[in-house]
Amino acid sequence: xxxxxxxxxxxxxxxxxxxxxxxxxxxxxxxxxxxxxxxxxxxxxxxxxxxxxxxxxxxxxxxxxxxxxxxxxxxxxxxxxxxxxxxxxxxxxxxxxxxxxxxxxxxxxxxxxxxxxxxxxxxxxxxxxxxxxxxxxxxxxxxxxxxxxxxxxxxxxxxxxxxxxxxxxxxxxxxxxxxxxxxxxxxxxxxxxxxxxxxxxxxxxxxxxxxxxxxxxxxxxxxxxxxxxxxxxxxxxxxxxxxxxxxxxxxxxxxxxxxxxxxxxxxxxxxxxxxxxxxxxxxxxxxxxxxxxxxxxxxxxxxxxxxxxxxxxxxxxxxxxxxxxxxxxxxxxxxxxxxxxxxxxxxxxxxxxxxxxxxxxxxxxxxxxxxxxxxxxxxxxxxxxxxxxxxxxxxxxxxxxxxxxxxxxxxxxxxxxxxxxxxxxxxxxxxxxxxxxxxxxxxxxxxxxxxxxxxxxxxxxxxxxxxxxxxxxxxxxxxxxxxxxxxxxxxxxxxxxxxxxxxxxxxxxxxxxxxxxxxxxxxxxxxxxxxxxxxx
Numbered sequence: 001x002x003x004x005x006x007x008x009x010x011x012x013x014x015x016x017x018x019x020x021x022x023x024x025x026x027x028x029x030x031x032x033x034x035x036x037x038x039x040x041x042x043x044x045x046x047x048x049x050x051x052x053x054x055x056x057x058x059x060x061x062x063x064x065x066x067x068x069x070x071x072x073x074x075x076x077x078x079x080x081x082x083x084x085x086x087x088x089x090x091x092x093x094x095x096x097x098x099x100x101x102x103x104x105x106x107x108x109x110x111x112x113x114x115x116x117x118x119x120x121x122x123x124x125x126x127x128x129x130x131x132x133x134x135x136x137x138x139x140x141x142x143x144x145x146x147x148x149x150x151x152x153x154x155x156x157x158x159x160x161x162x163x164x165x166x167x168x169x170x171x172x173x174x175x176x177x178x179x180x181x182x183x184x185x186x187x188x189x190x191x192x193x194x195x196x197x198x199x200x201x202x203x204x205x206x207x208x209x210x211x212x213x214x215x216x217x218x219x220x221x222x223x224x225x226x227x228x229x230x231x232x233x234x235x236x237x238x239x240x241x242x243x244x245x246x247x248x249x250x251x252x253x254x255x256x257x258x259x260x261x262x263x264x265x266x267x268x269x270x271x272x273x274x275x276x277x278x279x280x281x282x283x284x285x286x287x288x289x290x291x292x293x294x295x296x297x298x299x300x301x302x303x304x305x306x307x308x309x310x311x312x313x314x315x316x317x318x319x320x321x322x323x324x325x326x327x328x329x330x331x332x333x334x335x336x337x338x339x340x341x342x343x344x345x346x347x348x349x350x351x352x353x354x355x356x357x358x359x360x361x362x363x364x365x366x367x368x369x370x371x372x373x374x375x376x377x378x379x380x381x382x383x384x385x386x387x388x389x390x391x392x393x394x395x396x397x398x399x400x401x402x403x404x405x406x407x408x409x410x411x412x413x414x415x416x417x418x419x420x421x422x423x424x425x426x427x428x429x430x431x432x433x434x435x436x437x438x439x440x441x442x443x444x445x446x447x448x449x450x451x452x453x454x455x456x457x458x459x460x461x462x463x464x465x466x467x468x469x470x471x472x473x474x475x476x477x478x479x480x481x482x483x484x485x486x487x488x489x490x491x492x493x494x495x496x497x498x499x500x501x502x503x504x505x506x507x508x509x510x511x512x513x514x515x516x517x518x519x520x521x522x523x524x525x526x527x528x529x530x531x532x533x534x535x536x
Contacts, residue, residue: 047095047122050075050082065093074099078122081107081151085118095122103129105149111180112136113149113156125152133158137180140209141165144176154180166209169238170194183210195238198224212238216245227267228252241267256303257281258296270298278305282329285340285366288312289327302330308522311342315398318435323521324348324361332367339367348373349521354435355400356380356515359391369395379403380514383414384437386430387510400432410506411440413450413478421450421478422504423471440471449502450478463502 049055053072060067068090076083076090076097084106085099096119103118105127116131127149135142135149135156144162149155157177164171164178164185174189185207193200193207193214204218214236222229222236222243229236229252234245245251246262251272258265259281260274274280278294280303281287290312291305304327311322324344331338342364350357360375371393373379379386379393388405395401409428413421426444430437442448446469452459466483473479515521 046077046079047090047092047097048077049090050077065091067091076120078120078125078151081105083118083120083127096120097122105129105151107151107154110138111154113147115147126150135178137178137209139166140178142176142178156180164207166207167212167238168195169207169212171207183208185209193238197241198222198227200236214238224267226254228254229265231263243267253298255282255284255298255301256296257283258294260294265296272296280305282340286314288314289329291327300331302328304328310521311344318353320350320352320355321518321521322348322350322362334367339365341365347524349515351515351518351521354381355393357393358513358515371395378510378513381432381435381437384430385412385414385510386410386428387412387508388428400435402432403430403437404428405430408506409442410504412507412509413473414509415451418501419451420501420503420507420509421448422507423448423450423469424504424506425469436475438473440469440473442469442471444468446483447504448481449504450481453477461502 049068049070052070052074054070056069058067058069059065068088070088070090072086074085074088076088082105083097083099083103085103086101088100089098090096099118099120101116103115105113105118105120107113112135113127113129114132114134114136115129118127118129120127128146129149130146133144133147135147142156142162142164144158145160147156147158147162155177157175159175161174162172162176164176171185171187171191171193173187173191175187177186178184179186187202187207188204191200191202191205200214200220200222202216202218202220205220206215206217207213208215216231216234216236219232220230220234229243229245229250231245231249232247234243234247234249236243236245242265243251244262244264249260249263251258251263251265253270257280258272258274258278260278261276263272263274265272272295274294274296276292278291280289280294280296282289288311289303289305289309291309292307294303294305296303306326309324309327311324311327313320322344325346326344328343328345329340331340343361344363345361348359348362357373357377357379359373359377362371362373362377364371373391373393375390377388377391379391386403386405386409388409389407391406392404393400394404405428407426409425411423411428411430415421423440423442423446425442425446428443429441431439431441444467446466447464448466448469448471449461449463450471451461462481464481464483468484470482470484471478471480472482515523
């Protein structure tokens with residue numbers, strides 16, 4: 001006798017199940033072989049006729065075997081298994097039963113197999129049922145036209161379409177294998193699971209009837225009222241509504257799409273995590289958050305990204321790319337409508353076609369579309385560099401409208417490799433048109449140095465002080481300077497210019513920190529292309 005030792009119900013372990021199934025096949029092959037070698041059988045299986053209304057025995061002269069024609073309330077016993085039907089043909093020598101009408105095979109206390117017709121071969125413990133077939137195991141009901149059931153290994157399989165009802169789930173497929181001992185169903189070809197909350201489709205999947213967990217082993221989709229999911233590997237607990245998916249994994253909750261090498265999502269709590277190459281797409285605001293780790297919460301809606309984190313805002317003409325060590329986004333309730341806030345922490349850098357920036361941290365409010373930069377911020381636009389203690393960048397219709405600099409405002413405008421127009425003061429507002437600065441208004445303790453040009457020739461340099469200063473620019477060049485309240489200054493002619501170009505106190509040219517392309521936002525600094533000049 002070959003004793004099969006069950007390994008138990010190993011939850012969520014696909015590979016152990018594969019090994020177990022291979023062992024079962026090997027054991028079954030050995031069992032089939034042992035039928036031809038009686039010495040290998042420690043116990044010969046029995047088929048017994050327990051009851052029948054009529055039993056007519058005919059002898060087949062050709063084969064020399066007896067054939068029993070049995071009618072009425074037929075009942076057979078095969079060890080711990082029974083078979084009942086309305087009528088049957090029975091070959092005792094071969095331990096074969098052909099059951100007709102209302103055939104019912106019962107194994108143990110929980111498994112029942114029904115069919116209009118059933119053939120049972122006791123030598124190999126296999127039953128073949130046809131016509132209105134139903135297999136019941138605890139809470140699992142399997143319906144199909146034809147099924148083969150191995151009584152020894154407790155494995156049932158069909159290849160003519162089947163329907164399984166388990167809990168709230170209805171599963172259909174063309175091909176299926178049910179491993180009763182392991183509470184595991186394997187489906188292939190046109191697999192579909194229908195639940196009150198969603199519909200799953202796949203080419204190949206496994207299903208645990210006890211835990212009601214689906215295991216995806218091929219391209220699979222989940223469609224629900226508030227969620228869409230795609231993957232090629234993973235699992236989904238239909239009771240707890242918890243999933244872990246990988247290989248081209250995608251989750252869409254109709255507000256945000258989450259992609260990554262592997263994703264975890266709890267649909268009951270609305271919490272999700274992504275690992276490696278994670279992308280969160282905000283489909284409402286047309287923006288993306290990326291990183292190698294991300295966490296998401298649906299209510300209240302917020303997400304968090306780190307490890308190569310990047311924020312992308314897509315516009316009609318340009319896109320803004322932002323990198324920081326950590327990115328966060330969350331919604332703020334408002335009397336009219338809630339709005340979103342995005343925060344970036346530590347080593348923040350921004351690149352777009354027209355504007356680049358760096359700072360330690362920033363916030364972006366979707367309520368007033370304002371980006372606020374903190375701690376040593378720098379913004380570059382064309383040949384302009386703007387620095388201060390903190391800044392606020394105002395946008396309108398997805399274009400830069402104005403930039404406000406607070407405390408220690410400083411603007412440097414590059415003329416050539418040696419000369420810079422410079423403006424400094426307490427606070428400053430730079431106005432933009434088509435993403436270029438066209439007017440600068442400085443308030444409090446204004447100082448300026450700007451070069452006077454006659455065409456391409458240098459005509460002199462103006463150094464002045466004034467409480468307030470207004471500067472107009474044309475294509476990045478200073479066209480007019482208006483000094484307000486107590487102006488004072490002087491103009492040096494070209495002949496008196498020093499070899500050392502004049503600098504306002506606090507001047508520094510930070511071109512080595514400027515992102516020149518999208519990938520530069522991940523670089524902390526580059527080799528300086530111009531040393532900082534001493535002040536005059």
